[in-house]
Amino acid sequence: MIFNNAAIMQTLNVNLNAVAPVALMTVLAIVLMVIDFFLKRENKFSLGIVTLIGLVLILPVAATTVDPAPAFGGMVIADAYAAFFNVVFIIAAIFAVVISNDYLRKISSERGEYYYIIIFATIGMMVMASANDLVNLYVGLELMSLSFYILVAMRRSATGAEGALKYFILGAFSSGILLYGITFTYGFAGTTNLTEIARMGVNLSSANHYLLIAIIMLVAGFAFKIAAFPFHLWSPDAYEGAPTPVTALLSVGSKAAAFAFFLRFFGGAFHEFHAHWAGLLWILSAATMLVGATVAIQQKNIVRMLAYSSIAHAGIILIGVVVMNGFASAGVMFYMFVYAFMNMGAFTVVALMARNDGTGKSISDYKGLAGRRPVLAFVMALFLLSLAGIPPTGGFTAKFFILASAIEARYYWLAAIGVISTVISLFFYAKVIFYMYMKEPDALDDMAPVTQAPSTLAYNIIIFITAVSTMVLGLCPTPVMDMAIAAVSHL
Amino acid sequence: MIIPYLGVLIIVGLVGFMGVMSFFASFIMRPRNPYAEKLTPWECGMEPVGEANAGHFRVHYFIIAILFIVFDVETLFLFPWATLLTDKGLSGFIFIEMIVFVAILAIGFIYAWVKGALEWV
Numbered sequence: 001m002i003f004n005n006a007a008i009m010q011t012l013n014v015n016l017n018a019v020a021p022v023a024l025m026t027v028l029a030i031v032l033m034v035i036d037f038f039l040k041r042e043n044k045f046s047l048g049i050v051t052l053i054g055l056v057l058i059l060p061v062a063a064t065t066v067d068p069a070p071a072f073g074g075m076v077i078a079d080a081y082a083a084f085f086n087v088v089f090i091i092a093a094i095f096a097v098v099i100s101n102d103y104l105r106k107i108s109s110e111r112g113e114y115y116y117i118i119i120f121a122t123i124g125m126m127v128m129a130s131a132n133d134l135v136n137l138y139v140g141l142e143l144m145s146l147s148f149y150i151l152v153a154m155r156r157s158a159t160g161a162e163g164a165l166k167y168f169i170l171g172a173f174s175s176g177i178l179l180y181g182i183t184f185t186y187g188f189a190g191t192t193n194l195t196e197i198a199r200m201g202v203n204l205s206s207a208n209h210y211l212l213i214a215i216i217m218l219v220a221g222f223a224f225k226i227a228a229f230p231f232h233l234w235s236p237d238a239y240e241g242a243p244t245p246v247t248a249l250l251s252v253g254s255k256a257a258a259f260a261f262f263l264r265f266f267g268g269a270f271h272e273f274h275a276h277w278a279g280l281l282w283i284l285s286a287a288t289m290l291v292g293a294t295v296a297i298q299q300k301n302i303v304r305m306l307a308y309s310s311i312a313h314a315g316i317i318l319i320g321v322v323v324m325n326g327f328a329s330a331g332v333m334f335y336m337f338v339y340a341f342m343n344m345g346a347f348t349v350v351a352l353m354a355r356n357d358g359t360g361k362s363i364s365d366y367k368g369l370a371g372r373r374p375v376l377a378f379v380m381a382l383f384l385l386s387l388a389g390i391p392p393t394g395g396f397t398a399k400f401f402i403l404a405s406a407i408e409a410r411y412y413w414l415a416a417i418g419v420i421s422t423v424i425s426l427f428f429y430a431k432v433i434f435y436m437y438m439k440e441p442d443a444l445d446d447m448a449p450v451t452q453a454p455s456t457l458a459y460n461i462i463i464f465i466t467a468v469s470t471m472v473l474g475l476c477p478t479p480v481m482d483m484a485i486a487a488v489s490h491l
Numbered sequence: 492m493i494i495p496y497l498g499v500l501i502i503v504g505l506v507g508f509m510g511v512m513s514f515f516a517s518f519i520m521r522p523r524n525p526y527a528e529k530l531t532p533w534e535c536g537m538e539p540v541g542e543a544n545a546g547h548f549r550v551h552y553f554i555i556a557i558l559f560i561v562f563d564v565e566t567l568f569l570f571p572w573a574t575l576l577t578d579k580g581l582s583g584f585i586f587i588e589m590i591v592f593v594a595i596l597a598i599g600f601i602y603a604w605v606k607g608a609l610e611w612v
Contacts, residue, residue: 014584026595030595030598033598033602034598037601037602037605
């Protein structure tokens with residue numbers, strides 16, 4: 001043989017520990033798949049329990065897998081940063097799985113595939129967060145996207161099909177643009193490895209046209225995944241059509257995964273070209289914040305409202321990417337962490353309120369909720385206030401860190417637009433609270449929905465955990481923020 | 492910077508010209524004898540379903556096609572793997588790696604089988 005074994009093994013750097021979380025998740029998905037063969041339709045809920053146990057067992061493994069050396073020929077890097085995001089993904093997946101059982105029964109779509117496709121989507125996110133190579137990133141991105149296309153179409157209805165088809169066509173198109181951007185990056189750098197690109201960046205002359213094309217295309221591809229302004233049109237339809245637990249995972253997980261790679265790519269590989277991409281992201285961020293917040297005002301459906309609110313949130317998180325220093329990056333990570341709890345909580349309430357026939361998602365259905373279910377109305381108000389960024393909730397602290405980093409780095413206008421969008425967004429969040437506390441329900445038959453759920457225990461547990469976490473992260477953000485700062489310091 | 496690529500441009504032009512010309516030549520020389528069977532859309536010998544003009548084919552055909560792609564790619568991996576397997580230093584690791592890979596594919600295949608993707612109805 002012409003190969004030198006020792007050299008090959010050294011370049012490969014086979015490190016199974018670095019991929020342990022992803023490998024375990026894959027094993028979980030395959031085990032679920034095999035169990036699914038032997039289950040009758042009425043017993044599919046037990047798959048949810050197995051999924052939950054598996055995810056809870058993998059969570060500590062994902063949290064402790066820290067190995068800053070790139071493994072597998074520089075394809076994978078399992079640093080503290082990746083571990084932080086893996087924890088966010090798995091927590092989001094756990095929440096989605098727990099509320100799925102009852103929701104799937106409501107929409108009578110109890111299929112075994114649902115659970116392991118959720119796991120596959122989570123694996124895709126984890127691969128994205130720990131990718132140190134553009135090719136590996138693309139594999140993770142496609143795994144996540146393909147899984148989500150199926151999950152969005154899980155509800156066999158016209159809105160489900162419309163949302164899934166829109167998401168699929170636009171998603172496939174944007175993946176193509178992203179891939180084209182990757183080829184341009186390869187064209188000017190001669191490598192797809194992020195560490196190598198960062199090394200090239202120092203030597204390259206900044207006036208490289210291919211670099212600019214690559215930046216534009218990569219930003220466009222990622223802006224689609226985070227639903228930033230000109231690329232956001234798929235998200236309200238996909239969110240509305242998908243089963244609500246999937247919507248929750250989609251809004252938290254896929255966004256966090258895209259931001260995870262955004263930070264690693266622009267903060268690590270393309271950091272030398274900050275002047276080139278910061279302006280582009282500046283405009284995207286400002287436009288996304290304003291459009292998301294203003295369009296959300298006129299929404300009648302609570303899922304669509306939350307979809308536009310998540311667009312506005314993506315704009316605010318983008319501020320952190322524009323600023324791109326240690327504090328801002330940690331702010332983005334903290335924001336994603338808080339967002340996972342508060343958004344999951346809000347969507348859990350929405351899933352609980354949804355009726356068997358798929359209605360109950362209109363904002364007017366929340367009229368007078370405080371009279372019927374005072375605790376539920378209170379936690380929903382808590383989640384909405386947190387999403388709006390009112391102290392002492394986690395949403396306030398997260399926004400504070402991002403905006404403080406922007407002001408520190410002299411991005412005064414961007415910070416001002418962020419504050420304005422927060423003020424606008426308060427209007428539509430407060431509208432729901434106003435409906436819940438100040439209005440009387442429309443008719444008596446609207447009183448029924450909440451009692452229909454056979455078991456609200458699963459919902460209650462998730463609502464309790466998310467509500468407590470949202471408050472704790474608001475009152476005591478230091479431990480998580482310290483973890484985030486420690487994680488980005490090695491980026 | 493452009494000059495070294497001039498040959499590529501000429502080739503592109505030539506290929507395009509050849510393509511258009513071959514269509515044009517066959518258009519002039521071919522016999523014209525259309526009938527219904529000949530005008531139906533052709534997809535690997537599958538009969539179209541429903542409106543023949545719309546070119547709809549049984550979804551089973553595409554499922555089989557996708558399954559074929561999966562195992563095609565598996566074979567693609569097996570060949571370079573087989574050449575490396577003679578290497579003593581690597582063989583142990585990559586042998587297990589390929590077993591895992593094939594096992595995962597096999598579960599996918601069993602999944603397709605159990606769900607009835609291989610039944611031709």
